[in-house]
Amino acid sequence: MLGAIVVHKADARPAWVLVPREGDPRAAVAAVVITGGASYASTTLSALVEARLQKSGFPSVEARADRDSFRLRSLVETPERAVEFTRALQKALSTPVSAGGPELGLVSRRVVSLKRRPFEAPIVASVARCTGELGILASEPAPDPVSPEGLAALERARTLSYASLRVAFAVVGPSPLTDGTAEGWASGDKWPEGASVEPDGSSDDEVGVFAAPARPAGPPRVTLALTQRRADAAVDAAAQAGSTEGALVARLRALSVPFRVVEAVGTARPQGGCVGLTLEALRPPPSGLEEAAALAATIARQEVEARARAVPEEAGRDRGLGYLGTRAVRSSSDPREAAELAALWSLTAPASSSDERGHAVVALSAKGPAQATTPWPHSSRPARRDSLRHSIAPTRRGHSRCSNDATGWSADKVSSGCSRRAPAACSPKAKWMRA
Numbered sequence: 001m002l003g004a005i006v007v008h009k010a011d012a013r014p015a016w017v018l019v020p021r022e023g024d025p026r027a028a029v030a031a032v033v034i035t036g037g038a039s040y041a042s043t044t045l046s047a048l049v050e051a052r053l054q055k056s057g058f059p060s061v062e063a064r065a066d067r068d069s070f071r072l073r074s075l076v077e078t079p080e081r082a083v084e085f086t087r088a089l090q091k092a093l094s095t096p097v098s099a100g101g102p103e104l105g106l107v108s109r110r111v112v113s114l115k116r117r118p119f120e121a122p123i124v125a126s127v128a129r130c131t132g133e134l135g136i137l138a139s140e141p142a143p144d145p146v147s148p149e150g151l152a153a154l155e156r157a158r159t160l161s162y163a164s165l166r167v168a169f170a171v172v173g174p175s176p177l178t179d180g181t182a183e184g185w186a187s188g189d190k191w192p193e194g195a196s197v198e199p200d201g202s203s204d205d206e207v208g209v210f211a212a213p214a215r216p217a218g219p220p221r222v223t224l225a226l227t228q229r230r231a232d233a234a235v236d237a238a239a240q241a242g243s244t245e246g247a248l249v250a251r252l253r254a255l256s257v258p259f260r261v262v263e264a265v266g267t268a269r270p271q272g273g274c275v276g277l278t279l280e281a282l283r284p285p286p287s288g289l290e291e292a293a294a295l296a297a298t299i300a301r302q303e304v305e306a307r308a309r310a311v312p313e314e315a316g317r318d319r320g321l322g323y324l325g326t327r328a329v330r331s332s333s334d335p336r337e338a339a340e341l342a343a344l345w346s347l348t349a350p351a352s353s354s355d356e357r358g359h360a361v362v363a364l365s366a367k368g369p370a371q372a373t374t375p376w377p378h379s380s381r382p383a384r385r386d387s388l389r390h391s392i393a394p395t396r397r398g399h400s401r402c403s404n405d406a407t408g409w410s411a412d413k414v415s416s417g418c419s420r421r422a423p424a425a426c427s428p429k430a431k432w433m434r435a
Contacts, residue, residue, distance in 0.1 A: 003175055005329065007320045007346050008182065012190035016086075017170035017321070017342040018178040019329060027173025029082040029181075030073035030339035031089055032347055034166040034270050036197050039067050039114065039134050040142050041157035046070030047110040048154060051103030052092035058085060062336070065110075067132045068197075068270055071344070073336040079180030082171045086185060089169075093162040097155045099146070107145040107154065115142050123208025123363045130225035130274040130361060131267050163194020170342035172335040197270045205360045209290075212365040219281040220366045221262065222293045224300050226275045227358035231348045232324045233308040234273025238266030240307045241277055241300070248303040255299075257285040257292040268325075268344060272351030272358075275304050290364065297362050313350075321345040 003020030033049070035041045042065040049072065050063035061074045072089065076082045118138040119125045125137050136142060143150035161167070171181045212221075228234035241248045242264030252259040262278040277300050285292040314322050321329060325345030332338040 002330065003178075005321060005326055005342065006182075008185070010186070012164055012193060013185075013188065014164045014167035014169060014191060015343075015346045016182070016185050017168065017339075017346050018182055019170060019172040019338060019342050020175040020178045021172060021335075021338075022174055024173065024335040026075045026077065026335065027082070027171065027177050028073060028335035028339045029076050029085045029169065029171045030071060030336060030343050031086070031167060031169050032069055032071050032340070032343040033089075033093070033161050034069045034197055034347060035157055035161050037068055037129070038157075039065075039128075039136050040111070040140070040153065041161075042067060042070050042134065043110050043114045044107050044145055044150075044154045045157045045161060046072075047107040048097065048103050048158070049089065049092045051106045052095070053085075053088055055103075056088040056091070058088060066134050067128060069344075071340050073340050075336065076171075076173075076177075079171075079177050079184060082177070082181040083184030083188070086169050086188060089167075090189065090191065093158060093167075097151055097158060099151055104145050111142055111145060111150075120212055120365075121208065121210035121363075123206065123210055123361065124223075126206050126208070126361045127223055127225040127276070127363055130227050130359070131265060131276040132269060132274065160194070162192060164191040165194050165196050166347075167191070168343040168346045170339040170346070172339045172342070205362075207362045207364075209364045209366075219284065220289060220293065220364060221281075222259070222279040222297055222300075223361075223363040223365065224275075224277045224279070224297050225361040226277075226301060226304050227351075227360075228273045228275060228308050229351045229358065230308075230311070230313065231268035231273035231345075231350075232314070232322050233311040234275050235266030235268060235324050235328075236311045237304045237307040238264045238275045238277075241275065241304055246303075248300060251299050251303070252279065252296055253282075255292070255295060257295075258282040259292075259296040268348045270347060271349060273348070275308075277304070289366075293362075293364050301360060 002022075005020075006018045007015060008018070009015045033045070035045055046063045046065040049070070050061060053061045053072065053074075058074050061072055064071050074085060076085065114134070114136060115138075117135070118140075119128065119135050122137065125135070127133075128135055143153060145151065145154055169185065171178055226234075228237070240246050242261055243249065249261055252261065259279045259281055262280045263276070264278075265276040267274040267276065279293075279296050279300060281292065281296075320326065321342060322345065325341070325348075328345070329338050329342045332341060
C-alpha cells in the first residue's frame with residue numbers, strides 16, 4: 001500500500017520528505033547535503049560526517065559522494081531512530097573541524113582514493129561539471145586533510161554546507177513510522193539558513209580531443225554533455241535518447257558512418273539537470289574522424305533539445321517531487337534508495353537561466369596516443385577542428401542540418417521515460433552523479 005508523498009518545508013529547517021509505504025522489511029532514513037560543485041569538498045566532508053555518525057550510534061550508515069553533494073542513508077526501526085539520525089547529522093555538521101580529530105583518518109583515505117584515478121584531460125573535467133561525476137584533474141589541488149591547508153578547506157566546506165537550504169531528509173516506511181518521524185522533526189532545533197548554490201561552470205560551449213589509454217581498445221567515442229534548465233527534462237530526454245526504439249538510435253544507425261548509444265545518463269542537479277551521452281562509431285570512418293563525430297554530436301544534441309522542450313513544466317516551486325521524482329521514488333525497491341531519491345528531488349530546482357538550449361561539451365576520445373591530449377591545436381587540421389566545433393552550434397526546433405544523412409524524427413512521437421544505459425532495460429534512478 002502506498003500513501004501520498006509529502007514534502008515539508010519550514011523556515012530555519014531543512015526540507016523533509018515522508019514516503020509512507022508498506023511491505024519493506026525495515027524502514028529507512030536518508031539525507032542529502034549539497035556542497036556546491038567541488039569533488040574535493042564533497043569527498044572530504046562526506047567522510048567527516050560519516051565517521052561522526054558512526055561514532056554517534058549509526059555504525060551501518062552509508063555515505064556516497066558526487067560532485068555536487070553527498071548522500072547518507074541508514075535503516076531504522078522506529079520514528080525515534082529516524083529523528084536521532086537527523087539530530088546526529090546536525091551535530092556532525094555544526095561541530096567545527098579540529099586538528100588531530102579521529103575522523104580525519106577516514107577523510108585522508110578518501111582523498112587518496114579520489115586522487116588515484118584523475119580525469120584524463122581538462123575536457124573530461126568539463127563533462128563532469130555537467131554530469132556531476134566525482135573526480136579531479138591531476139593538476140588540481142587536493143591537500144592532505146591533516147595539513148593546515150587541508151583542515152582549512154574542510155572547515156570551509158563544513159561551514160557552507162551546514163545550512164537549511166542545502167540539506168534535505170527523507171524517511172520511507174509504514175505510515176505510523178513516517179507520521180511519528182514528522183512530529184519529531186517538527187520539534188527539532190533550528191538551522192542556519194545559509195546561502196543557495198551558485199551555478200557551476202562556464203556558459204560557453206566547449207570541444208576537445210583526448211587520448212584514453214585506460215580504456216580497452218575499441219572505436220573512437222564521442223561524449224556529449226548538455227546542461228538543461230530543468231532536472232525532469234534532462235532525465236526524460238536521457239531516457240528517450242537511450243531507448244532502442246527511439247529516434248536518436250535510428251538516426252545514428254542511418255549515418256554513412258553509423259554510431260551507437262553506449263550510455264545515456266540523466267542527472268538531477270541542485271539547479272537544473274544534465275544529459276550525458278556516450279556515442280561510439282560502429283566502424284572506423286574511411287577518413288575524417290572529426291567530421292563523423294561532429295555529425296553524430298549534432299544529431300544527438302538536436303534530439304535531446306527537442307525532447308527536453310517537449311516535457312511540460314510543472315507549475316510552482318512547491319510541487320513536491322514532481323512526476324519524474326515521484327516515479328523514481330516509487331520504483332525503487334530498496335527503501336534506502338527510495339529515501340535518498342526523495343531527499344534529492346526535494347532539493348533540485350530549475351536553473352535561473354531562461355536559455356533552454358544550455359551549455360554543451362563535446363569530447364572525442366580514442367585509445368592510445370593517436371589523438372592529442374591537448375585542446376585543438378590551431379595549426380593542425382583546422383577544417384576538422386571547425387567541423388567538430390560546429391556540432392555544438394545552436395539548432396532550431398524541427399530543423400536538422402543533417403537531414404540528408406539521417407532518418408526523420410519528431411519530438412511529438414517520443415514517450416516519457418527514465419534514465420537508462422542503452423540498450424539495457426530502463427532504470428528509474430536519477431542522481432546528481434551517474435544514474
